[in-house]
Amino acid sequence: MLDINLIRENPDLVRKSLEVRQMDVTPVDQVLDLDLKRRTIIQEVETLKAERNAGSKEIGRAKDAAERQAKIEAMRAVGDKVSALDEQLREVEAELTAVMSWLPNLPSEKTPYGVDESENVVLKSAGQLPEFDFEPKPHWEIGPALGIIDFERGVKITGSRFYVLSGAGARLQRALIAFMLDLHIQQGYTEKYTPFMVKTETVFGAGQLPKFTDNLYKDHEEDLYWVPTAEVPLTGYHMDEILEEADLPINYTAYTPCFRREKMSAGRDVRGIKRGHQFDKVEMYTFCKPEDSPAAFEKMFADAEETARLLGLPYRTHQLCTGDLGFGATITYDLEVWAAGCQEWLEVSSVSNVTDFQARRANIRYRPEGGGKPQFVHTLNGSGLGMPRVMIAVLENYQQADGSVIVPKVLRPWMGGIEVISPM
RNA sequence: GGAGAGGUCGCAUAGCCCGGUCUAGUGCGCGCGCCUGGAGAGCGCGUUUACCGAAAGGUAACGAGGGUUCGAAUCCCUCCCUCUCCGCCA
Structure with a gap:
């Protein structure tokens, strides 16, 4: 607002x-x-x-x-x-x-002008693209061949765009979640496990309503929404509160599944696990004083970058132009990782400074030290990488000629000794 | 899901039966001042938020929303939440 x-x-x-x-x-x-x-x-x-x-x-x-x-x-x-x-x-x-409630936030003066995503600005590229002496396969071939992604079962149980992760695949995803949460904790975030269903006010506070109604799953009987991102419950966490200046900044990280109807994207990215109605994500979220949000923004993006770097995934970063900027964002950096099989850069993270936009909607303020009127805080959010897409990059970039996939070193502590995922 | 109790200014409570003097008393906590060699005790003052207004000032909020009334924290209705007991259940 x-x-x-x-x-x-x-x-x-x-x-x-x-x-x-x-x-x-x-x-x-x-x-x-x-x-x-x-x-x-x-x-x-x-x-x-x-x-x-x-x-x-x-x-x-x-x-x-x-x-x-x-x-x-x-x-x-x-x-x-x-x-x-x-x-x-x-x-x-x-x-x-x-x-x-339909007016979007004001873009930062640092956000470049542009009509649409084609005018986003490249910031940097990092990491080496993997090289293969064979034709790298896309994950929708690797996964089923290894018996770790089961598309048919997902469709049978629920419907199109749903899948089942099996054995080492399910474990790999769990390892990714644990790795990211532990990393963010080291980076200064406090872990939260939140409800995955939230009420209308909470979704409104985060800015997802009324604009994105069509993308949300709702239980009409109970009047509850399934979270489309952890950003929603994390914004709601301090809804209607007056925080103490001394407590700021507050940094949270949370794992949640994310549920999106994706009506608008029907027909896009239908192959594989790139775009589903349900996916897992680890999120970073910060509440801070207005003057601190530009620095907090850079820090959060650096934290997201570190996640990709530690996983050994080549990535590049973009700054969104005004025409591509999200509803509540004033400035946004995107992070894309390379997926060698489908030969695509996959957007796995998006970090935004939302300034006081969500704080106004959710009524989140802080009391300046030494008294004075409560002020709205600034909020920032960023994905600590979206799970299925990171999984795609890991499977495709770490694949070997025999169809097996090497487990990145940083994930091995959670893999119970599995260093290579081989066909069953 | 059923029965009962309850939700008041940071916390704890008073007020509700008998509507006006109640935005609301008291205690604690907190802040400032006095006192003191210093601290404590004590004493004094202060201590919610939003909106309208240039200001003076005004309006609103006692879980939320409706209603009755000239007037509602107080009476009526609906809903939400908490606690106790029962049922059911991972």
Whole structure:
């Protein structure tokens, strides 16, 4: 959510931000209009309420019955006006919130202009692309051949885009999760195990509602959503709280499965495990003071990079341009790892500085040391790498001519002595 | 899922039966000051948040949302949560 004061005082800045995101600017005028209506009604209704409060007190003190009755009649009239205006105010405020909740965050001045993802800026490449003296296979061949990915069973149990990991494959994923969590803990994050189902307010706070309704799974009976990312419950963790400045920054890491309907991407990336309705991910999340968020952003991205580096995966990084920037983000770096089999760079991490956008929605503030008004915190989120895609890269880059796959050294502590995954 | 109890200003509580003097008393905690060689005790003052307003000031919030009323922490309804017991269950 944007600051209504900012929109009121600097509407051109907000229009500009919508333009660079290639979005329609008319909501800005709607907001200005509704905001004016709102404030007009508030002034009117609050004057009447003050009158009613004073009048009601007099009634309490009034001795003369006739005078008292007259006053009651008068106040009843005032009360009716108040009710009518309150109703109007509710409507205007609901409308205002509705429009506001669709406005994206303002891009940072450090985010380069661009129309769409083709204009994202390359930051760097790191690591050596693996070389093979044979034709490297895609994971959808490696996995089934090794008996560690079972597409048919997934489809049988649930439907298309679902799969089962078996034996060393399932274990490999568990190793990845454990490796990442332990690494992030070393990097200064506190592990959280959160609910995987959350209520509407929580999804709204993280900025996934109302815009991404179509991508969420929902239990309509209980009015609960399945988390599309750990970012959602981690944002909600401090919802409606006032944190102490001394406690900031707060860094969390969490493993969760992620559930996405992906209606919009139907038909894309259907082969293999690249894009499913359910996938596992380890997330990093930070709450900090506004002035600290640029540095926290660089740190979090460095932490994501370290994850790829330790796994020995060649990667490259991008900065998203304004046209490709996510809804709540002001600035985003993406990290892609190379997958030798499908010959593709796979996006495995996206780190964003969300500034106070989620903090406003979720009402997360901190009290400055030495007192003063509570301020909104800044929040940042980043994937500590999405599991299936990292798994793809590991399987495809570490494959050998005989069809076996070498287990990266950093994962071996969790593999129970398995150094090479061989056909069963 | 059933029965009962309860949710009030950081914490603990009073107020609710009998609606107005209650944004709300008290204790603890916390902050500032006095006192003291210093500390403690003691004393004094202060100690939620949001919104509207240039300001003065005003409005709102006693789990949430509705209702009754001139007026609701207080009465009525719905929902949520916590605790105790029962049922069921990994």
